[in-house]
Amino acid sequence: MARFFVSPDDIQNGEILLTGENAQHGKVLRLQPGELIDVCDGMGYDYRCAVQEIDNKTIRVSILEKMESQNEAAVRASVYISFPKADKLEHIIQKATELGAYEIVAFPSARCVSRPDEKSLNKKAERWQKIAHSAAEQSGRGRVPQILILPSYAKALERATKADKAILFYEAERSVTLKMALENSTFSSISLMTGPEGGLEAREVEQAREAGLEICTLGRRILRCETAPLCALSAVMFASGEF
Amino acid sequence: MARFFVSPDDIQNGEILLTGENAQHGKVLRLQPGELIDVCDGMGYDYRCAVQEIDNKTIRVSILEKMESQNEAAVRASVYISFPKADKLEHIIQKATELGAYEIVAFPSARCVSRPDEKSLNKKAERWQKIAHSAAEQSGRGRVPQILILPSYAKALERATKADKAILFYEAERSVTLKMALENSTFSSISLMTGPEGGLEAREVEQAREAGLEICTLGRRILRCETAPLCALSAVMFASGEF
Secondary structure (H helix, E strand, C coil), X not given: CCEEECCHHHEECCEEEECHHHXXXXXXXXXCCCCEEEXXXXXCEEEEEEEEEECCCCEEEEEEXXXXXXXXXXXXXXXXXXXXXXXXXXXXXXXXXXXCCCEEEEECCCCCCCCCCHHHHHHHHHHHHHHHHXXXXXXXXXXXXXXXXXXXXXXXXXXXXXXXXXXXXXXXXXXXXXXXXXXXXXXXXEXXXXXXXXXXXXXXXXXXHHHCCEEEECCCCCCCCCCHHHHHHHHHHHHCCXX | CCEEECCHHHEECCXXXXXXXXXXXXXXXXXXXXXXXXXXXXXXXXXXXXEEEECCCCEEEEEEEEEECCCCCCCXXXXXXXXXXXXXXXXXXXXXXXXCCCEEEEECXXXXXXXXXXXXXXXHHHHHHHHHXXXXXXXXXXXXXXXXXXXXXXXXXXXXXXXXXXEEECCCCCCCEHXXXXXXXCCCEEEEEECCCCCCCHHHHHHHHHHCCEEEECCCCCCCCCCHHHHHHHHHHXXXXXX
């Protein structure tokens, strides 16, 4: 069955209006009145709908049933990444969305080689959100992860520690593994933080420890800044019973 | 300490000759006679060496100690991927090497959209091996994973099942998780197989099951063909105690 992603604003009075690309896509599929489709609000709900009316630019459908999406992860994993170069950030957003991240949070740290300026940030944020949207759609998710930009490392630490568990991965950590950090604990939300290309400074790692994050290793091999968050997220999804 | 990757052939009679890029790199580092360096043979051994002689194009070093590399994973994980498009294959080779794959095996399957022809294969294989070499070096591995090309899906199945465990990930599998497949079993080698962009055909999955592979899910979200093998590899590394 065809599945469409809409904005929650498009859902009103038991009806949903497909517009723009969605309407075009519906026409390519040659949807007919009466036909059933699924519509996802990107916020965790799916709607089984029947096509009502097709006109030039829109398709109006009526909601038959509202269902909680079955494709969201049980654990809310927030991916905290210190700004890498733009193409890597986009890569992380796409892959972390596929892998089931609840949200993706980017923040600056001392050794960031790339930090978008205020001016270009709005435009970029829009682009990043679109990448998440498209990856959520393709991977069959029920929710589009939000892409958040924080102004400082301190703010990132503060926010990350609000989850049930908060972990910073650091290549110089040797003894504490992610497995140790997850063992014998239950959590429904977790923050997974990683550094930029040049790594985090030792004082930043101490700052994180003081803020309440656990410092863990991702193994003896040095992972690139775009590999580490996806490796950690895959492991957490596995550990929390997703696959 | 500087670390160099050489071919095992360059190691003879207690001495190693650094040539080409290695020699250039040594000169950039301004190595001096007597200085200590580490040399890795890419086969799992590191050599602590002292610089002997520096001439125009080569650096001769003598071996002080041969040590087993500490950075290799305890479990030998072989990544079996059905040919994706070229850029994705290169991405998988780079990332799987970082993540600790023992070897990477590419093979054709029914729905492959991209399959290198015989003619270009040698050139490509050389390029792929170089990518693995460079990723191994950067991530501090002691071994360069071999990139193998198999001529058929049947050959891939046959080879994959020679490991202690062999798993095929299939998006239509719902009940058997990787966790179930790994539980209560010890293994020192594992094959992780995934399909191409268009997925594997149902009959190919049956063929794999008959050959002895376990069929598992990677969760309810559909992963792209370049995401699935890296997600599986990350989870296996986590499950086998690497981090």
